[in-house]
Amino acid sequence: MRRLSMLGVAALITAGSILTAPAATAGEPTFRPVRTCGDLVRTYDVPGAVTHVKTATVVPATATEPEHCDVRGHVEPAVRFQLRLPTKTYAGRYLQFGCGGFCGAVSTPPFADCGLPHGGDVAVAATDDGHVGKTPLVFDDGKWAENNQAARDDFAFRAPHVVSKASKRLITTFYGAPPRQSYFSGCSDGGREALLLAQRYPHDFDGIIAGAPAGYWGPLIGVYQTWLAKANTGADGKPILTADKLPALHAAALSSCDRADGLTDGAIDDPRTCRFDPATIACPPGADNAGCLTAAQVEATKKIYAPPTDERGRKLYPGGQTVGSELSWYGWTLPAPEFGGVPAAFALADNYLKHMAYPIGTPHSSVEKFAFTTRNFNRLTPEGLRSDAMSTDLREFRRSGGKLVIWHGWADQAIPAAGTLDYYQRLTRANGGLAATQSWARLFMVPGLYHCATGDKLTEYDPLKELVSWVERGTAPDRTLATGRDADGKVFRTRPVFPYPLQAKYDGTGSVDDAANFVPVPPSRPSQDVVDWAGNDLYGKAGPVAP
Structure with a gap:
């Protein structure tokens, strides 16, 4: 019990899945740098996001990560970021991670296996959201916001957007071309950032994953x-x-x-x-x-x-x-x-x-x-x-071809799953109904999963591969996979997760711990997910945006 809870709180800080990056394989073109890594160290006059790169260092390949240029700097006034640019395996994708809690630290963004077809093909970035949290637990420190409106703005809505602008400028400089596709993945506050980006900055990312989103921030x-x-x-x-x-x-x-x-x-x-x-x-x-x-x-x-x-x-x-x-x-x-x-x-x-x-x-x-x-x-x-990310008006994101995956664990101890269900049904009602909305935005509810993909029977969930396939191949995710691993990393359970409201039903054959033995079924009765509560009038309101 203690180990699981520690993982749940740690997930607030990292808010990103750690995935290994296998060696590059044939079948997909890669882009080599047109500049040296060290050439990136300078100031970039990005509109609304003046960017200062302080260090850029080549990091040798390891058994799990590709050789890459490790870039560190900040967007004015104080949005620190880390951008990792593969030097030999980059295939044109950019992936930005959200952060958890009140942020306050730059967690090294992991290289991700996008499955099309190799890992390490992605330039990855993360930010501290514009302030430095104090120890012992960085993610719950709020004193930085007491008298600093600029820091509040960066955390509330600006930081993920301006880091996206800065990263794309650096990618263009390093490889000679902007990313072909851009993705964002976050959980908890990172999930809030994900929804906020789709709502307020609909052209920043082609595909967005909002895990256990803290979208109803103030309440x-x-x-x-x-x-x-x-x-x-x-x-x-x-x-x-x-x-x-x-x-x-x-x-x-x-x-x-x-x-x-x-x-x-x-x-x-x-x-x-x-x-x-x-x-x-x-x-x-x-x-x-x-x-x-x-x-x-x-x-x-x-x-x-x-x-x-x-x-x-x-x-x-x-x-x-x-x-x-x-x-x-x-x-x-x-x-x-x-x-x-x-x-x-x-x-x-x-x-x-x-x-x-x-x-x-x-x-x-x-x-x-x-x-x-x-x-x-x-x-x-x-x-x-x-800070709220409650708007159901995502028309511009939809028109731009954006794809949105929302997910939540049913046993989330930090953010009740009911809020995400309430938001998604309101979203479908505002966008032509469930079938029309599922053409660009799908929800996945994971049984027994704790906050940010921790848990007891299921411990991992990350629909990144399915999102990439949706954006780049047009294959909408009809099935995702949740996994349970023990303390030694051994898989003891897999379970399919289907687009809500479909549920996974055991087909009566084989192990109940094997995802292959489950089929999708509709719920026994239609659910009424919209909740009548004190925040009913908050959905039509959108907060400020940065240039």
Whole structure:
């Protein structure tokens, strides 16, 4: 349980899959540099994105990575980036990664296997989103935003866009031509960036992957994470539900709901079909042990499963934790010693409310002071709109030929899956219905997956190859693959993930851990994914854009 939670929080920082890059193979043309790597060190007058390259160094090939030119610099005023340019295997593709949490560090972008046909064929880039986070946990530091509007703008909407402009200029200079195709992939805040790029900068990328998107930024960080922090904090300031109770709680949830999809496999395919009551494992009067929940713990667990509500019972966020996600609460909703004893939800919410959530110069708040009222929800809107990625008007992205893949794990402990389902159904309604929308934007819901492709039964998910095939071959993704690996890296489960609302059904033959033994089926009944909540009027509003 502890290992999985650590991976979940780490994924916020990297927000990119680490994929090996096999040696280049025949069948696809490559582009050799027309300049030396060192020639890139200078200032570039990119409109709206003046770029300074400080270092450019040739890095020898390894067993997993190609020889490449490692470029590091910044876009004015302070958007640091790293761009890696293959010197021998580049095939004309550019891939930019998003970052997680509040960013604050440049995570070395991994070379990716695009499957057409070799890895290492991609120029890759990443950014810190315009500020340097302070340790110990860089991703939850918000103090940089307290009195720095430029840094706020870079994080909210500008950094991914200007790094795209800078990278394309450098690619053009190095190889003598711009990239043939450009891709973006991000999870969590990186997923927010992905949706934001499709909405506000529809010509930046040909293909975009938005994983577990934090698109409802203000309500998510200001309200929902605060709800998680408070739901499990007692009057004495200590956690109510403790880590030793999670295994029993999770086992009870599976016992109640695992069979609902017709297959007992340790995962709940669609938690919406489950009606689990944590009171079923309530401790007898006077008892308290790892196998049961006290009355206070039952109530705290019910709050964690529920969405936050205001003083009249109206939802302040589209969803809550899903049944089946319990083991992933450790480190996020429950404190973990390896993260300083502070739950990630509390750290993010408190930093946001104290330093980022309100216009500079106006009164701020904190987890302790925040009350779940409509007034407080509305106070978050002016600044939240700058970061939100909630617009359903993607007409320009669609007209430009863009392709969008959205994915989310059903057991995500950080960002409720209900929000992504709510957004996607609103998107389909605004774009001609499901069939018309699926011609350019598809959603994939992964059973049992925790935040940013971590988990218990399934631990990996990355639809990059399918996106590339869609953009470059016109082959829409009808099937993607989720994988489960143990601590030694051995695959113990594969499972197909079909475009939502299709579900994977076991065909009755062979191993239930083999994706080959599952077929797509429609849901037993149509789902109503649009949620009536306090943010209903936020979807038609788009935040600012940079030149």
